[in-house]
Amino acid sequence: MDLYEYQGKELFRRFGIAVSEGRLVTSPEEARTAAQELGGQVVVKAQVLTGGRGKAGGIKLAEGPEDAEQHARDILGLDIRGHVVRKLWIEAASEIEREYYLSLTFDRGEKKALFMFTKEGGVDIEEVAAERPEALAKLHVDPLEGFQAYQARRLIYGAGIEDEGEQKQIAKLAARLYTAFVECDAMLCEVNPLIVTPSGEVKALDSKFTVDDNALYKHPDIAEMRDLDAYPPEERAAREKDVTYVKLDGEVGVLGNGAGLVMSTLDVVALAGGQPANFCDLGGGGDAEGVVDALEIISADPQVKSILFNIFGGITRCDEVARGILQALERLTIEEPIVVRLDGTNAEEGRALLKEAAPPNLHVEPTMLDAARRAVELAP
Amino acid sequence: MVQGLTGREGSFHGVRNRDYGTQVVAGVTPGKGGQEVEGIPIFDTVAEAVAEAGANTTMVFVPARFATDAVYEGIDAGVHTVICIAEGLPAHEMLRVYNYIRPKGVTMLGPNCPGALSPGKANVGIIPAEIFREGSVGLVSRSGTLTYQIGHELTQLGLGNSTIVGIGGDPVVGSSFIDVLTEFEADDETEIVVMVGEIGGAEEEKAAAFIQAEMSKPVVAYIAGFTAPPGKTMGHAGAIISGTSGTAQAKKEALEACGVRVGTTPTEVAQLAAEVAGVRN
Numbered sequence: 001m002d003l004y005e006y007q008g009k010e011l012f013r014r015f016g017i018a019v020s021e022g023r024l025v026t027s028p029e030e031a032r033t034a035a036q037e038l039g040g041q042v043v044v045k046a047q048v049l050t051g052g053r054g055k056a057g058g059i060k061l062a063e064g065p066e067d068a069e070q071h072a073r074d075i076l077g078l079d080i081r082g083h084v085v086r087k088l089w090i091e092a093a094s095e096i097e098r099e100y101y102l103s104l105t106f107d108r109g110e111k112k113a114l115f116m117f118t119k120e121g122g123v124d125i126e127e128v129a130a131e132r133p134e135a136l137a138k139l140h141v142d143p144l145e146g147f148q149a150y151q152a153r154r155l156i157y158g159a160g161i162e163d164e165g166e167q168k169q170i171a172k173l174a175a176r177l178y179t180a181f182v183e184c185d186a187m188l189c190e191v192n193p194l195i196v197t198p199s200g201e202v203k204a205l206d207s208k209f210t211v212d213d214n215a216l217y218k219h220p221d222i223a224e225m226r227d228l229d230a231y232p233p234e235e236r237a238a239r240e241k242d243v244t245y246v247k248l249d250g251e252v253g254v255l256g257n258g259a260g261l262v263m264s265t266l267d268v269v270a271l272a273g274g275q276p277a278n279f280c281d282l283g284g285g286g287d288a289e290g291v292v293d294a295l296e297i298i299s300a301d302p303q304v305k306s307i308l309f310n311i312f313g314g315i316t317r318c319d320e321v322a323r324g325i326l327q328a329l330e331r332l333t334i335e336e337p338i339v340v341r342l343d344g345t346n347a348e349e350g351r352a353l354l355k356e357a358a359p360p361n362l363h364v365e366p367t368m369l370d371a372a373r374r375a376v377e378l379a380p
Numbered sequence: 381m382v383q384g385l386t387g388r389e390g391s392f393h394g395v396r397n398r399d400y401g402t403q404v405v406a407g408v409t410p411g412k413g414g415q416e417v418e419g420i421p422i423f424d425t426v427a428e429a430v431a432e433a434g435a436n437t438t439m440v441f442v443p444a445r446f447a448t449d450a451v452y453e454g455i456d457a458g459v460h461t462v463i464c465i466a467e468g469l470p471a472h473e474m475l476r477v478y479n480y481i482r483p484k485g486v487t488m489l490g491p492n493c494p495g496a497l498s499p500g501k502a503n504v505g506i507i508p509a510e511i512f513r514e515g516s517v518g519l520v521s522r523s524g525t526l527t528y529q530i531g532h533e534l535t536q537l538g539l540g541n542s543t544i545v546g547i548g549g550d551p552v553v554g555s556s557f558i559d560v561l562t563e564f565e566a567d568d569e570t571e572i573v574v575m576v577g578e579i580g581g582a583e584e585e586k587a588a589a590f591i592q593a594e595m596s597k598p599v600v601a602y603i604a605g606f607t608a609p610p611g612k613t614m615g616h617a618g619a620i621i622s623g624t625s626g627t628a629q630a631k632k633e634a635l636e637a638c639g640v641r642v643g644t645t646p647t648e649v650a651q652l653a654a655e656v657a658g659v660r661n
Binding site for chain 1: 525616
């Protein structure tokens with residue numbers, strides 16, 4: 001789960017990482033009040049779960065309350081890469097002497113946490129890594145050993161930090177960032193930029209924080225930070241019903257059992273000349289009720305013109321899936337054609353059930369490829 | 381041994397594995413020691429199951445929240461092979477498990493995997509054995525049902541399998557493609573390997589270089605997720621394109637650059653395997 005900047009900063013603050021004071025607001029009037037409370041110059045920052053806010057006009061410096069209100073009016077409602085701005089973070093403006101970059105990522109390949117630190121902050125890190133690798137200090141942390149002080153020193157010397165005051169603050173901050181990363185079950189903690197003020201104070205001016213979905217049960221406070229408004233309505237409904245669903249842009253609704261098989265089905269739909277409307281995995285159990293829930297969510301997407309079921313029964317029993325389809329057709333109004341392919345455990349029983357009921361908009365196909373072609377044909 | 385044999389899925393699959401011919405000698409459920417499930421004795425701890433029933437492999441069927449503990453219990457009791465069917469383990473927990481087991485030489489499949497099946501010999505996990513037949517194709521995959529699909533396509537072309545190994549769909553799993561490819565290379569019963577990857581991570585790219593440098597047996601591959609958008613988790617916790625890395629296209633290109641043919645559909649990869657088998661026979 002990706003967190004907003006203000007949420008990440010809230011977590012930073014809990015772990016003793018210096019951030020600026022700020023207020024979360026949702027209207028120009030609130031922005032004005034926040035600026036009054038904070039005093040002096042403030043920065044009005046769009047809160048969206050995507051990068052490139054600055055370039056899109058989502059971050060503005062305000063001289064005072066009136067200015068903040070005006071900027072808030074301009075930024076609220078802005079569409080930044082498909083994300084509509086509904087919240088603003090009003091923050092006391094910082095004077096910036098230098099900008100650095102510090103991040104911790106979950107390195108799947110090395111099976112360790114990876115620190116990256118460079119004096120070239122405020123820019124695209126992949127660019128620095130590709131063009132000036134010598135400017136980038138990288139360091140892996142063994143999860144059983146934890147982050148040690150010598151590793152902080154290696155980062156600091158590696159990036160070429162010479163000021164003693166900065167060295168001390170950054171060493172402490174890196175250790176705290178590691179603690180936050182581990183204790184919050186984070187997949188990413190990025191501070192870009194990490195700034196040094198003219199008085200020599202080091203603090204996090206931005207935050208990118210991603211938490212492992214599978215660990216949220218351990219962090220109810222973080223789980224509550226999820227903003228359901230940031231998801232498409234179909235994904236919101238799916239989450240409520242515990243259906244694994246990702247909205248895509250096409251017209252062929254897809255359901256299958258197992259993540260790999262569903263991904264493969266999307267690809268086969270594309271090869272057959274169609275565009276998948278969604279990813280939807282019924283999972284291992286795949287009982288009739290689960291099928292009804294999933295069909296309800298898929299058919300609610302107005303872009304969907306046909307629906308493709310691709311089931312390979314292992315744990316999932318095809319007769320159970322067939323029952324689910326028939327129940328869904330009784331309970332919901334689904335006018336789109338439904339193409340079904342059943343194989344594996346109890347496939348014959350499943351096909352027999354569908355044949356017996358024979359709803360008019362149901363088409364049974366023998367193979368995955370045939371079913372995908374048919375579903376594409378039926379989605380004009 | 382099955383950790384969680386008294387649960388609904390644990391008992392269903394544990395007994396099925398036993399009926400297939402796997403020696404399932406014990407189950408472990410704390411507090412249920414002394415009971416049995418269809419003749420398989422239950423112990424309170426793994427240590428007892430190892431000492432009294434001689435278990436050397438564990439299949440972990442407990443819910444995700446208890447799975448890390450179950451895995452540590454198994455390893456600390458001296459079990460050398462862990463098959464973790466449980467899915468949804470926190471990634472940081474698995475990171476620690478991985479770094480703990482590797483120096484000990486423990487073999488682990490999963491989490492979030494369907495297990496391993498050698499048709500006609502043994503089945504440890506949830507792979508429906510009736511789909512597969514005996515043969516010489518080694519199959520290794522990050523996914524469950526997609527493996528069944530490809531196994532089914534192979535069977536229809538008259539090809540059987542030596543062993544089917546599911547390594548799991550989580551971001552950190554106990555065994556990599558390279559670990560399993562190494563085993564297939566050394567296995568006398570395997571002549572061809574089909575590798576089934578998907579978006580996320582870079583294990584397929586690493587495997588590509590390994591195949592070119594170290595393998596004498598032919599390998600064909602399939603990658604799922606060409607149509608997956610970046611930044612979205614596609615069902616498996618590990619199936620996510622982060623920024624521009626981990627795309628299906630990049631994996632396909634890496635494999636092809638190392639001389640590995642990549643099928644665009646499950647049907648096509650089975651046909652590629654059949655072609656290779658035909659040439660060899």
